[in-house]
Amino acid sequence: MPPEAVPESFARVLDLATALWLGFIGACIGSFLNVVAYRMPRGMSVVWKPSHCPRCGHDIRARDNIPVLGWLILRGKCRDCGERISPRYAIVEAAMGAAFFVLAYAEVFTGAGNLPGQLTQRSGAWETVWNPDWALIQLYAYHGLLLSILMTLALIDQDRQRVPWSIIALATVAVAVCTLAWPYCHPERTRNIRVKQWKAPLDALFGAAWAASPWIVWAGVRWFRGQGDAFARGFNALAAGAIVGAFLGLRPAVRITVAWLMIAGITTLAMRKSQRRWSSLLTLWLLTLLHLVFWDEFAHLFSW
Ligand SMILES: [Zn+2]
Numbered sequence: 600m601p602p603e604a605v606p607e608s609f610a611r612v613l614d615l616a617t618a619l620w621l622g623f624i625g626a627c628i629g630s631f632l633n634v635v636a637y638r639m640p641r642g643m644s645v646v647w648k649p650s651h652c653p654r655c656g657h658d659i660r661a662r663d664n665i666p667v668l669g670w671l672i673l674r675g676k677c678r679d680c681g682e683r684i685s686p687r688y689a690i691v692e693a694a695m696g697a698a699f700f701v702l703a704y705a706e707v708f709t710g711a712g713n714l715p716g717q718l719t720q721r722s723g724a725w726e727t728v729w730n731p732d733w734a735l736i737q738l739y740a741y742h743g744l745l746l747s748i749l750m751t752l753a754l755i756d757q758d759r760q761r762v763p764w765s766i767i768a769l770a771t772v773a774v775a776v777c778t779l780a781w782p783y784c785h786p787e788r789t790r791n792i793r794v795k796q797w798k799a800p801l802d803a804l805f806g807a808a809w810a811a812s813p814w815i816v817w818a819g820v821r822w823f824r825g826q827g828d829a830f831a832r833g834f835n836a837l838a839a840g841a842i843v844g845a846f847l848g849l850r851p852a853v854r855i856t857v858a859w860l861m862i863a864g865i866t867t868l869a870m871r872k873s874q875r876r877w878s879s880l881l882t883l884w885l886l887t888l889l890h891l892v893f894w895d896e897f898a899h900l901f902s903w
Contacts, residue, residue, distance in 0.1 A: 602725070602726055602730040605725050610723050610724070610725055613723075613724045613725055613729070614704070614708055614723060614724045616724075617703065617708075617724035617728050617729075618700050618703040618704055618708075618724070619700065621699045621700065621703045621707075622696040622697065622699050622700030622703070623666070623696065624699060625695045625696045625697075625698060625699025625700065625743070626666035626667060626692045626693065626695055626696030626699075627666055627692075628695055628699075628743070628747055629666060629691045629692035629693075629694065629695030629696060629750070630664070630666045630688070630691075630692050632691065632695065632747060632750050632751045632754065633687075633688050633691050633692070633754070634650060635751050636750075636751050636754035636755050636758070637754075637758075639751075639755070639763050639765070639766070640755055640758070640760035640761065640763060650664065652677040652679060652680060652682055653682070654677065654680055654682040655677060655679050655680035655682065657677070657678075657679040657680070660678065663678060666689075666692035666693075666696065667689050667692045667693050667696070670684060670686070670688060670689035670692075671689070675689075691750065691754065694750070695746070695747070695750060698743075698746050698888050699743060701888070701892060702739060702742060702743070702746075702888075702891060702892065703724075703739070705891070705892040706735075706738065706739055706742065706891070706892075707724070707727050707728060707735055707736070707739050708722060708723055708724055708727060709722055710722040710726075710727060710732070710735065711735055711738060711786070712895070713891065713892055713893065713894050713895055714738075714786040714787075714894050714895060715786050715787050715894065715895050715898045716783075716786045716787075718734055718735065718738070718783055718786070719732050719734065719735055721735070734781070734783060737777075737781055737784075738781075738783065738784065741773075741777055741781075741784050741846070742846075742891050744773060745842070745843070745846040745847070745887065746884065746887065746888060746891075748766060748769070748770050748773075748842060749839060749842065749843065749880070749883065749884045749887060750884055751766060752766065752835060752838065752839045752842070752880055753839070753878050753880035753881045753883070753884050755835070756835040756836075756839075756878040756879075756880045757876060757877075757878040757880070757881065759876075761834060761835065762834065762835045762838045762839075767838050767842070770842045770845070770846075771845070774803050774842075774845045774846055775800070775803075778799040778800040778802075778803045779799070779800060781799075782796055782798065782799040784799060784846075785798070785799040785802045785803065785847070785848040786894075787802075787848055787850050787851065787894075787898055788801075788802040788848050788849070788850075799848075802848035802849055803844075803845045803846070803848060804845070805844075805848070805849040805852075806843075806844030806845055806846075806847060806848045806849045806851070806852040807841040807842070807844040807845040807852075808841075808844070809844055809849055809852045809853060809856070810840035810841050810843060810844030810852045810855075810856050811837050811840060811841040811844070813840075813856065813860065814833045814836055814837040814840065815837070817833060818832075818833050818837075835880060836879060836880065836883075839880050839883055840852075840856055840859070840883070843855060843856075843883065843887055844856070847887075847890070850898070850902065851890055851894065851897075854890060854897055854901055855883070855886050855887060855890050858886055859879070859882060859883050859886055862882050862886070863879040863882055866879065866882065867879075
Protein backbone atom coordinates (compact mmCIF):
# COMPACT_ATOMS: atom_id res chain seq x y z
CA MET A 600 0.00 0.00 0.00
CA PRO A 601 1.36 3.43 -0.92
CA PRO A 602 1.47 5.90 1.98
CA GLU A 603 -1.04 8.70 2.40
CA ALA A 604 -0.66 11.35 -0.30
CA VAL A 605 0.85 14.77 0.41
CA PRO A 606 0.01 18.07 -1.40
CA GLU A 607 1.51 18.29 -4.89
CA SER A 608 3.59 21.43 -4.28
CA PHE A 609 5.05 20.00 -1.07
CA ALA A 610 5.87 16.77 -2.93
CA ARG A 611 7.87 18.66 -5.60
CA VAL A 612 9.85 20.61 -2.97
CA LEU A 613 10.51 17.38 -1.11
CA ASP A 614 11.74 15.78 -4.37
CA LEU A 615 14.22 18.60 -4.91
CA ALA A 616 15.44 18.62 -1.29
CA THR A 617 15.87 14.83 -1.34
CA ALA A 618 17.71 14.87 -4.68
CA LEU A 619 20.05 17.61 -3.38
CA TRP A 620 20.70 15.58 -0.24
CA LEU A 621 21.45 12.43 -2.28
CA GLY A 622 23.62 14.53 -4.60
CA PHE A 623 25.57 15.78 -1.59
CA ILE A 624 26.13 12.17 -0.48
CA GLY A 625 27.33 11.42 -4.04
CA ALA A 626 29.79 14.34 -3.86
CA CYS A 627 31.13 13.06 -0.52
CA ILE A 628 31.57 9.61 -2.09
CA GLY A 629 33.39 11.31 -4.99
CA SER A 630 35.69 12.96 -2.45
CA PHE A 631 36.45 9.54 -0.95
CA LEU A 632 37.05 8.01 -4.41
CA ASN A 633 39.68 10.68 -5.12
CA VAL A 634 41.54 9.45 -2.05
CA VAL A 635 41.10 5.76 -2.95
CA ALA A 636 42.28 6.31 -6.54
CA TYR A 637 45.36 8.17 -5.35
CA ARG A 638 46.38 5.93 -2.46
CA MET A 639 45.46 2.39 -3.48
CA PRO A 640 47.83 1.92 -6.46
CA ARG A 641 50.60 3.39 -4.25
CA GLY A 642 49.96 0.86 -1.50
CA MET A 643 48.86 3.51 1.03
CA SER A 644 46.12 3.08 3.63
CA VAL A 645 42.77 4.36 2.40
CA VAL A 646 41.14 4.80 5.78
CA TRP A 647 43.49 5.67 8.60
CA LYS A 648 45.32 8.82 7.60
CA PRO A 649 43.39 12.09 7.12
CA SER A 650 43.81 14.00 3.85
CA HIS A 651 46.87 16.21 3.82
CA CYS A 652 48.75 18.50 1.47
CA PRO A 653 51.38 16.49 -0.46
CA ARG A 654 53.88 19.39 -0.26
CA CYS A 655 53.74 20.82 3.28
CA GLY A 656 52.07 17.81 4.93
CA HIS A 657 49.45 19.87 6.84
CA ASP A 658 46.12 18.12 7.34
CA ILE A 659 43.23 19.50 5.30
CA ARG A 660 40.88 21.28 7.74
CA ALA A 661 37.35 19.89 8.05
CA ARG A 662 35.75 23.06 6.68
CA ASP A 663 38.01 22.96 3.59
CA ASN A 664 37.12 19.33 3.02
CA ILE A 665 33.52 20.00 1.94
CA PRO A 666 33.08 18.57 -1.57
CA VAL A 667 33.44 21.12 -4.42
CA LEU A 668 32.86 24.10 -2.06
CA GLY A 669 36.11 23.46 -0.19
CA TRP A 670 38.11 23.69 -3.39
CA LEU A 671 36.25 26.86 -4.46
CA ILE A 672 36.77 28.53 -1.06
CA LEU A 673 40.50 27.79 -1.24
CA ARG A 674 40.56 28.87 -4.91
CA GLY A 675 42.47 25.69 -5.65
CA LYS A 676 45.42 26.41 -3.33
CA CYS A 677 46.65 24.86 -0.07
CA ARG A 678 45.73 27.12 2.88
CA ASP A 679 49.16 26.64 4.45
CA CYS A 680 51.73 26.70 1.67
CA GLY A 681 49.79 27.87 -1.41
CA GLU A 682 50.53 24.70 -3.37
CA ARG A 683 48.15 24.33 -6.31
CA ILE A 684 45.39 21.73 -5.76
CA SER A 685 44.26 20.12 -9.01
CA PRO A 686 40.69 21.01 -10.10
CA ARG A 687 40.31 17.31 -10.83
CA TYR A 688 39.28 16.67 -7.19
CA ALA A 689 36.42 19.16 -7.40
CA ILE A 690 35.39 17.93 -10.87
CA VAL A 691 35.16 14.31 -9.67
CA GLU A 692 33.09 15.39 -6.65
CA ALA A 693 30.79 17.46 -8.85
CA ALA A 694 30.41 14.61 -11.37
CA MET A 695 29.53 12.05 -8.70
CA GLY A 696 27.15 14.52 -7.03
CA ALA A 697 25.44 15.25 -10.34
CA ALA A 698 25.15 11.52 -11.12
CA PHE A 699 23.45 10.79 -7.78
CA PHE A 700 21.17 13.82 -8.23
CA VAL A 701 20.11 12.86 -11.76
CA LEU A 702 19.66 9.19 -10.87
CA ALA A 703 17.47 10.14 -7.89
CA TYR A 704 15.03 11.83 -10.28
CA ALA A 705 15.35 9.26 -13.08
CA GLU A 706 15.28 6.09 -11.03
CA VAL A 707 13.97 6.63 -7.49
CA PHE A 708 11.26 9.29 -7.93
CA THR A 709 9.85 7.60 -11.05
CA GLY A 710 9.57 4.25 -9.25
CA ALA A 711 12.25 2.71 -11.51
CA GLY A 712 10.48 4.16 -14.57
CA ASN A 713 13.91 4.31 -16.24
CA LEU A 714 14.13 0.49 -16.23
CA PRO A 715 12.40 -2.08 -18.45
CA GLY A 716 9.51 -3.85 -16.73
CA GLN A 717 7.73 -2.57 -13.66
CA LEU A 718 9.07 -2.76 -10.13
CA THR A 719 6.67 -0.61 -8.11
CA GLN A 720 3.63 1.65 -8.36
CA ARG A 721 5.14 4.27 -6.09
CA SER A 722 6.66 7.56 -7.22
CA GLY A 723 8.06 10.78 -5.76
CA ALA A 724 10.46 11.14 -2.83
CA TRP A 725 7.65 10.98 -0.25
CA GLU A 726 6.46 7.52 -1.37
CA THR A 727 9.87 6.04 -2.19
CA VAL A 728 12.45 7.52 0.21
CA TRP A 729 10.61 8.95 3.24
CA ASN A 730 8.30 5.92 3.22
CA PRO A 731 11.04 3.65 1.98
CA ASP A 732 10.49 1.30 -0.93
CA TRP A 733 13.50 -0.88 -0.19
CA ALA A 734 13.70 -2.62 -3.56
CA LEU A 735 13.96 0.78 -5.23
CA ILE A 736 16.56 2.03 -2.76
CA GLN A 737 18.60 -1.16 -3.23
CA LEU A 738 18.57 -0.61 -7.00
CA TYR A 739 19.70 2.99 -6.57
CA ALA A 740 22.50 1.95 -4.21
CA TYR A 741 23.51 -0.84 -6.59
CA HIS A 742 23.83 1.58 -9.50
CA GLY A 743 25.54 4.15 -7.27
CA LEU A 744 28.07 1.50 -6.30
CA LEU A 745 28.72 0.66 -9.96
CA LEU A 746 29.31 4.34 -10.82
CA SER A 747 31.60 4.71 -7.78
CA ILE A 748 33.72 1.67 -8.65
CA LEU A 749 33.87 2.76 -12.29
CA MET A 750 34.96 6.28 -11.39
CA THR A 751 37.74 4.87 -9.20
CA LEU A 752 38.97 2.69 -12.06
CA ALA A 753 38.82 5.66 -14.46
CA LEU A 754 40.90 7.86 -12.13
CA ILE A 755 43.46 5.10 -11.65
CA ASP A 756 43.63 4.60 -15.42
CA GLN A 757 43.90 8.34 -15.99
CA ASP A 758 47.02 8.25 -13.78
CA ARG A 759 48.44 5.38 -15.88
CA GLN A 760 48.29 3.03 -12.92
CA ARG A 761 47.18 -0.59 -12.92
CA VAL A 762 43.76 -1.32 -11.42
CA PRO A 763 44.31 -3.25 -8.14
CA TRP A 764 42.86 -6.73 -7.83
CA SER A 765 41.18 -5.80 -4.54
CA ILE A 766 38.74 -3.47 -6.35
CA ILE A 767 37.93 -6.20 -8.88
CA ALA A 768 37.34 -8.64 -6.01
CA LEU A 769 35.05 -6.13 -4.27
CA ALA A 770 33.01 -5.68 -7.47
CA THR A 771 32.75 -9.45 -7.99
CA VAL A 772 31.48 -10.05 -4.45
CA ALA A 773 28.99 -7.16 -4.75
CA VAL A 774 27.55 -8.52 -8.00
CA ALA A 775 27.38 -12.09 -6.68
CA VAL A 776 25.52 -11.05 -3.52
CA CYS A 777 23.17 -8.56 -5.23
CA THR A 778 22.17 -10.78 -8.15
CA LEU A 779 21.45 -13.72 -5.84
CA ALA A 780 19.52 -11.64 -3.32
CA TRP A 781 17.69 -9.22 -5.65
CA PRO A 782 16.95 -10.54 -9.17
CA TYR A 783 15.44 -7.16 -10.13
CA CYS A 784 19.00 -5.80 -10.27
CA HIS A 785 18.95 -7.34 -13.76
CA PRO A 786 15.54 -6.07 -14.89
CA GLU A 787 16.01 -6.71 -18.58
CA ARG A 788 16.52 -10.41 -18.01
CA THR A 789 14.22 -11.07 -15.07
CA ARG A 790 11.49 -8.49 -15.79
CA ASN A 791 11.38 -7.63 -12.09
CA ILE A 792 10.24 -11.05 -10.98
CA ARG A 793 10.68 -10.97 -7.23
CA VAL A 794 11.66 -14.62 -6.84
CA LYS A 795 15.11 -16.09 -6.53
CA GLN A 796 16.33 -17.67 -9.69
CA TRP A 797 19.45 -18.17 -11.73
CA LYS A 798 18.60 -15.73 -14.51
CA ALA A 799 20.18 -12.74 -12.80
CA PRO A 800 23.56 -14.28 -11.88
CA LEU A 801 23.77 -15.91 -15.33
CA ASP A 802 23.04 -12.58 -16.97
CA ALA A 803 25.85 -11.05 -14.90
CA LEU A 804 28.22 -13.77 -16.09
CA PHE A 805 27.25 -13.33 -19.77
CA GLY A 806 27.51 -9.54 -19.48
CA ALA A 807 31.02 -9.75 -18.03
CA ALA A 808 32.13 -12.31 -20.64
CA TRP A 809 30.77 -10.21 -23.51
CA ALA A 810 32.39 -6.98 -22.34
CA ALA A 811 35.71 -8.72 -21.76
CA SER A 812 35.72 -10.56 -25.11
CA PRO A 813 36.94 -7.78 -27.48
CA TRP A 814 39.90 -7.10 -25.20
CA ILE A 815 40.75 -10.77 -24.85
CA VAL A 816 40.64 -11.17 -28.66
CA TRP A 817 42.75 -8.03 -29.17
CA ALA A 818 45.29 -9.06 -26.54
CA GLY A 819 45.36 -12.59 -27.96
CA VAL A 820 46.14 -11.30 -31.46
CA ARG A 821 48.92 -9.08 -30.14
CA TRP A 822 50.32 -11.89 -28.02
CA PHE A 823 50.25 -14.20 -31.05
CA ARG A 824 52.22 -11.63 -33.03
CA GLY A 825 54.78 -11.43 -30.25
CA GLN A 826 53.65 -8.04 -28.91
CA GLY A 827 53.35 -9.61 -25.50
CA ASP A 828 52.58 -6.60 -23.31
CA ALA A 829 49.07 -6.34 -24.78
CA PHE A 830 47.25 -7.99 -21.92
CA ALA A 831 48.86 -5.74 -19.35
CA ARG A 832 48.09 -2.65 -21.48
CA GLY A 833 44.44 -3.46 -21.98
CA PHE A 834 43.93 -4.72 -18.44
CA ASN A 835 42.18 -1.65 -17.00
CA ALA A 836 39.70 -1.47 -19.87
CA LEU A 837 39.10 -5.21 -19.63
CA ALA A 838 38.38 -4.98 -15.91
CA ALA A 839 36.12 -1.92 -16.26
CA GLY A 840 34.15 -3.38 -19.18
CA ALA A 841 33.65 -6.69 -17.40
CA ILE A 842 32.46 -4.94 -14.23
CA VAL A 843 29.86 -2.90 -16.15
CA GLY A 844 28.73 -6.08 -17.94
CA ALA A 845 28.42 -7.99 -14.67
CA PHE A 846 26.51 -5.21 -12.90
CA LEU A 847 24.01 -4.53 -15.69
CA GLY A 848 23.79 -7.78 -17.69
CA LEU A 849 24.31 -8.87 -21.27
CA ARG A 850 22.07 -6.53 -23.30
CA PRO A 851 23.14 -3.29 -21.60
CA ALA A 852 26.73 -4.55 -21.88
CA VAL A 853 26.35 -4.99 -25.64
CA ARG A 854 24.86 -1.49 -26.12
CA ILE A 855 27.41 0.21 -23.88
CA THR A 856 30.53 -1.56 -25.19
CA VAL A 857 29.61 -1.01 -28.86
CA ALA A 858 29.12 2.73 -28.24
CA TRP A 859 32.25 2.77 -26.09
CA LEU A 860 34.50 1.16 -28.70
CA MET A 861 33.31 3.62 -31.36
CA ILE A 862 33.67 6.72 -29.18
CA ALA A 863 36.99 5.57 -27.71
CA GLY A 864 38.30 5.06 -31.27
CA ILE A 865 37.23 8.56 -32.32
CA THR A 866 38.67 10.16 -29.15
CA THR A 867 41.99 8.38 -29.61
CA LEU A 868 42.22 9.67 -33.19
CA ALA A 869 41.15 13.20 -32.23
CA MET A 870 43.57 13.44 -29.29
CA ARG A 871 46.54 11.84 -31.04
CA LYS A 872 48.50 15.09 -31.17
CA SER A 873 47.23 16.52 -27.89
CA GLN A 874 49.36 16.59 -24.76
CA ARG A 875 46.32 16.04 -22.59
CA ARG A 876 45.15 12.61 -21.56
CA TRP A 877 41.56 11.42 -21.49
CA SER A 878 41.16 7.90 -20.15
CA SER A 879 38.65 5.89 -22.19
CA LEU A 880 37.28 4.70 -18.85
CA LEU A 881 35.93 8.22 -18.24
CA THR A 882 33.96 7.80 -21.47
CA LEU A 883 32.72 4.43 -20.17
CA TRP A 884 31.56 6.11 -16.94
CA LEU A 885 29.54 8.70 -18.89
CA LEU A 886 28.02 6.07 -21.17
CA THR A 887 27.06 3.91 -18.20
CA LEU A 888 25.31 6.83 -16.49
CA LEU A 889 23.55 7.69 -19.76
CA HIS A 890 22.40 4.09 -20.15
CA LEU A 891 21.10 3.95 -16.57
CA VAL A 892 19.03 7.11 -17.05
CA PHE A 893 17.59 6.11 -20.46
CA TRP A 894 17.70 2.32 -20.03
CA ASP A 895 14.06 1.69 -20.98
CA GLU A 896 14.32 3.88 -24.10
CA PHE A 897 17.51 2.12 -25.21
CA ALA A 898 15.91 -1.26 -24.51
CA HIS A 899 13.07 -0.34 -26.89
CA LEU A 900 15.40 1.07 -29.54
CA PHE A 901 18.08 -1.63 -29.59
CA SER A 902 16.91 -5.01 -28.48
CA TRP A 903 16.59 -8.51 -29.89
ZN1 LIG B 1 50.43 22.73 1.68
